[in-house]
Amino acid sequence: MYAIVKTGGKQYRVERGQRLLIERLAAEEGADVALEPILYRSEEAVFDKAGLERVKVTAKVIAHVRGEKLRVFKFKPKRGYKRRTGHRQDLTQIEVTEISAGRAKAAAAPRADAVGKADAAPQAETAAKPAVKAKAAAKPAAKAKPAPKAKAAPAKAKEKDDDGS
Secondary structure, eight states: EEEEETTTEEEEEEEETTTEEEEEOOOOOOOOEEEEEEESSSSSSESSSHHSSSEEEEEEEEEEOOOOOOOEEEEEETTTEEEEEEEEEEEEEEEEEEEEEEOOOOOOOOHHHHHHHHHHHHHHHHHHHHHHHHHHHHHHOOOOOOOOOOOOOOOOOOOOOTTOO
C-alpha cells in the first residue's frame, strides 16, 4: 500500500514508516501534519476526487534541517565580471505514520434541519434574481457606436499624353 502526496510544489511516493526530506513546513518538531494525497494504491487505485476525500495521509515532523550548499557562479567573458553566491534550501524531515482509506459511509436518512435549509436556499436564489433583472432594466441602454466611415478610393492620377499636356 502506498500513496502519492503533493507538498511544496512537488509530488512524493510514500509508504508507511518512510522518512523523507520535503520543503520547509510551518510546523513544530514532533507535530503531526496531514499531507494532500493525489493517488492511493492498495488493492485498487484511487485517484478520483470523491475517493481521495476519504484517504488520510499523516506524517510526524522529525526535524527542520538545511540542504546541501549549492554554489552559483556567474561569469561573462572579456568583461571581468565574476560573481559567486551560494544557496541552502530550508527542509523538513518527516516520517509517514499513517496511510488509511476510510470506507464509504452508508447513506443516512437526511435530518429535518438539512431538508429545511436545502428548501430555503432555492427560494432565496429565486428572490434575488428578479432584483437583478430590475437593476438591469433601470439602467439606460448603451448607445450604439456609429459605423466607421468608409474611406474614399484614391483619385486616379491623370495620365499624361505623349505631347506633355
